[in-house]
Amino acid sequence: MDFLIQLFTDPVGFWSSHTLLISQIAINSILASSMFVVLYSGQLSLAAPGFMAVGAYTAVLMSLYLHTPLAVNIAAGTALAGAAGVVVGLPVLRLRGVFLAIATIGFIEALSLGVILNLPITGEGLGLKNPDADPVGGIYPVLISMAVVVFFLWRLTKGRLGYAWTAIRQDELAALSQGIDVPRYKLIAFVLSAVLAGYAGGLESHLNFFVDPNEYGVPRTVQVLTFAVLGGSGNVIGPVVGALFLTTLPFVFQQAGDYIGVVSGVILILVIIFRPQGIIGRGGFAFVRPRWWPRPQVSAPSTG
Amino acid sequence: MGQQILNAIFIGSIYALFAVGYTLVFGVLDILNLAHSAVFMLGAAVTYSIVVNHGQSFWLACALAIVVAALMGLVIEYVCLRPLRRRRAPPISALISTIGLALIIVAAVEQGRPGTLFAWLWVDGANSVSLPPGTFPNPTWNVAGLTLEGTKLAIIPITIALMLLLGYVMRYTQVGRGLRAVAENPRAARLMGIDVDRMISLTLVISSALGGLAGILFGVALGDISPYIGRDSVEVRGLAVIVLGGMGSIPGAVLGGYLLGAIEVLAVVLLGSNVRAGVAFAALFLMLVLRPQGLFGAQLRERI
Numbered sequence: 001m002d003f004l005i006q007l008f009t010d011p012v013g014f015w016s017s018h019t020l021l022i023s024q025i026a027i028n029s030i031l032a033s034s035m036f037v038v039l040y041s042g043q044l045s046l047a048a049p050g051f052m053a054v055g056a057y058t059a060v061l062m063s064l065y066l067h068t069p070l071a072v073n074i075a076a077g078t079a080l081a082g083a084a085g086v087v088v089g090l091p092v093l094r095l096r097g098v099f100l101a102i103a104t105i106g107f108i109e110a111l112s113l114g115v116i117l118n119l120p121i122t123g124e125g126l127g128l129k130n131p132d133a134d135p136v137g138g139i140y141p142v143l144i145s146m147a148v149v150v151f152f153l154w155r156l157t158k159g160r161l162g163y164a165w166t167a168i169r170q171d172e173l174a175a176l177s178q179g180i181d182v183p184r185y186k187l188i189a190f191v192l193s194a195v196l197a198g199y200a201g202g203l204e205s206h207l208n209f210f211v212d213p214n215e216y217g218v219p220r221t222v223q224v225l226t227f228a229v230l231g232g233s234g235n236v237i238g239p240v241v242g243a244l245f246l247t248t249l250p251f252v253f254q255q256a257g258d259y260i261g262v263v264s265g266v267i268l269i270l271v272i273i274f275r276p277q278g279i280i281g282r283g284g285f286a287f288v289r290p291r292w293w294p295r296p297q298v299s300a301p302s303t304g
Numbered sequence: 305m306g307q308q309i310l311n312a313i314f315i316g317s318i319y320a321l322f323a324v325g326y327t328l329v330f331g332v333l334d335i336l337n338l339a340h341s342a343v344f345m346l347g348a349a350v351t352y353s354i355v356v357n358h359g360q361s362f363w364l365a366c367a368l369a370i371v372v373a374a375l376m377g378l379v380i381e382y383v384c385l386r387p388l389r390r391r392r393a394p395p396i397s398a399l400i401s402t403i404g405l406a407l408i409i410v411a412a413v414e415q416g417r418p419g420t421l422f423a424w425l426w427v428d429g430a431n432s433v434s435l436p437p438g439t440f441p442n443p444t445w446n447v448a449g450l451t452l453e454g455t456k457l458a459i460i461p462i463t464i465a466l467m468l469l470l471g472y473v474m475r476y477t478q479v480g481r482g483l484r485a486v487a488e489n490p491r492a493a494r495l496m497g498i499d500v501d502r503m504i505s506l507t508l509v510i511s512s513a514l515g516g517l518a519g520i521l522f523g524v525a526l527g528d529i530s531p532y533i534g535r536d537s538v539e540v541r542g543l544a545v546i547v548l549g550g551m552g553s554i555p556g557a558v559l560g561g562y563l564l565g566a567i568e569v570l571a572v573v574l575l576g577s578n579v580r581a582g583v584a585f586a587a588l589f590l591m592l593v594l595r596p597q598g599l600f601g602a603q604l605r606e607r608i
Contacts, residue, residue, distance in 0.1 A: 044396070091593040098336060099592060102547045105540060106589035114582015218540050222338075222403060229400050259421070261411020268404030269384060276393030 032227035032239030034196035041189035042169030055198030056205035074202035081198020232278020316565025323545035325511035331552030341534030347516030348523030373516020377508035434527030
C-alpha cells in the first residue's frame with residue numbers, strides 16, 4: 001500500500017525512487033506489444049525472448065568491441081532481430097496454434113541453451129558485463145519508445161494491415177478466400193514482433209550493467225504471454241495494461257513479503273476467471289465507460 | 305556406451321510418464337495444462353517431506369504423494385478449468401490460470417522453511433535435497449561393466465505396465481470409451497448421456513496422478529528434489545515429447561519420451577554435455593518444421 005500512497009502523495013519522490021521500476025514497465029510494455037502483434041494476427045508465437053537476446057547481445061557486443069554510439073548499437077540489434085525473424089518465420093509460419101507455440105519454444109531454447117551458453121563471445125553462462133549502461137538516464141528514451149510503439153501499433157491495427165490480421169485471426173481460410181495474402185501478412189506480423197522484441201532487448205541491455213543469459217528462456221516467454229493475455233490481446237492497450245499490472249504487482253502487495261509468489265498466482269487465477277478476455281477485453285475501455293458516453297459505431301474485433 | 309543406452313531408456317521412461325499426463329489433458333480438452341510440472345514437483349516434494357520430516361515409511365509416502373497429486377488434478381479442474389469453461393472463455397485463458405496455479409504451488413514449496421506457513425509441506429526452501437540412503441531398497445549390480453541400480457531399473461517396467469494398463473482402460477472399458485467420446489466431440493458425448501464434466505475431472509485425476517508418480521520416480525532415482533525440478537527438468541521437455549509423438553496421442557507420447565531421451569543421450573555422447581538441451585530443442589524445432597503432424601500423427605489419426 002505504501003507504494004500506491006507514495007504515487008499519489010509524492011509523485012516526484014516516487015519517480016526518483018522507482019526509476020528502474022518505471023523503465024522496466026516500459027520495457028515490458030514493448031515486449032507485451034511484440035506479443036500482441038503476433039496474437040492479433042492469430043499466431044501463438046512464443047519466440048520473443050529469442051529475438052530479445054539477439055537484440056541485447058548484438059547491442060552490448062557492439063558497444064564492447066566497436067565502441068559505436070548507443071543508438072547505432074540498438075538499431076543494429078533491432079535490425080538483426082528482424083533478420084532473424086525472417087529466417088525463423090519463413091519455415092515456422094506454416095504451423096498453427098500450439099504447434100507454432102512449441103516450435104518457437106524450440107527455437108528460444110536451442111538459441112539460449114545451445115548457442116548463447118556455449119559461445120565464448122557471449123560470455124557463455126557468465127553473461128556479459130556492460131559498463132556503458134545508463135540505468136537513470138535511460139528512462140526518457142525508454143518511455144518515449146514505449147509511447148511511440150503503442151501509438152504506431154494502434155494506427156496499424158486501424159489500417160489495412162490491422163484488418164488483414166483480424167481477418168486472418170478470425171478465420172484463416174475465409175481470409176484466404178477473400179484474396180488476403182495470408183502468408184505475407186503473417187510474416188509481416190512475425191517480423192514486426194521480432195523487431196519490437198529485439199528493440200526491447202537492446203534497450204534493456206543498456207539499463208542493466210549485466211546481460212544475463214538466463215533471462216531469455218521459457219520463464220520469460222511465459223511472463224510476456226501472461227502480460228498480453230491477462231491485459232487482453234484484442235486491443236493495443238490491453239498488453240500494456242497487463243505489463244503495468246503484473247510488473248507493479250510485487251510492489252503493490254509488499255506486505256505479502258515472501259508469499260508474493262502465492263499472492264500473484266491467486267490474483268492471476270482470479271483475474272482470468274472473472275475477465276477471461278483480459279482486463280481490457282474485446283470492447284476496449286467499454287467496461288468503465290459510463291452509459292451516457294457515445295458508443296463507437298463499429299464494434300471492436302473479437303479476440304480468439 | 306551401454307551405460308548411456310540404459311540412461312536413455314531410464315530418463316525416457318520418466319519423460320514418457322510425465323508427457324502422457326500432458327497429452328491426455330490436451331487430447332480431451334485441447335488445453336495445455338501448465339500446472340502439470342508443478343504437480344510433478346509436488347509428488348517428489350511430498351514423498352520427501354513425509355519420509356524425512358514426518359518420519360513415515362517410504363511406501364506410505366509414495367502412496368500419499370500419488371493421492372495428493374491426484375487431488376491436485378481435481379483442484380486444477382475445479383479452480384482453473386471449470387470456471388473458464390462455464391464462461392466459454394478462449395482456450396488460451398486456461399493457459400494463464402494453470403500458470404497461476406503452478407506459480408502458487410512452486411511458491412508455496414519454495415517458501416516452506418521451519419516456522420513458516422508451509423512448514424508442514426516442506427522445510428528446505430529453495431534447496432535441492434535427496435532421500436537419505438536406506439529409505440528404500442536400492443540393490444546395485446555390476447554386469448559386464450555396467451552399473452545397474454535397482455531404482456532406475458524399476459522405473460522401466462513400472463512405466464511400461466502403467467502405459468499398457470492405460471491403453472487397456474482407454475480401449476476396452478466403458479470409462480475409456482467415455483473419455484474418447486469426450487475427446488472426439490464433447491457435445492455429441494453429452495447428447496449420448498456421458499457426464500462430460502465427470503470425464504474431464506477423471507482425465508485430470510489420471511493425468512496428475514501419473515505426473516506425481518513421474519515426480520516421485522525422478523526424485524528417488526536421481527536424488528534431486530527441489531521446488532524447481534518440474535520447471536527445469538520436465539516442463540518444456542514434456543512439450544517436446546508430446547509434439548514429437550503427435551499431440552494428444554498416448555502411444556506417441558510414450559515413444560516420444562524414449563526418443564527424446566535417446567536424442568539427449570546421443571547429443572551428450574557425440575557433442576558433450578553442454579549442448580545436451582540445446583540439441584534436443586534444435587531437434588524439436590526441425591522436427592516441427594519438417595513434419596508438423598509429429599512422428600505418429602498420420603498413422604494414429606484417432607486421438608488418445
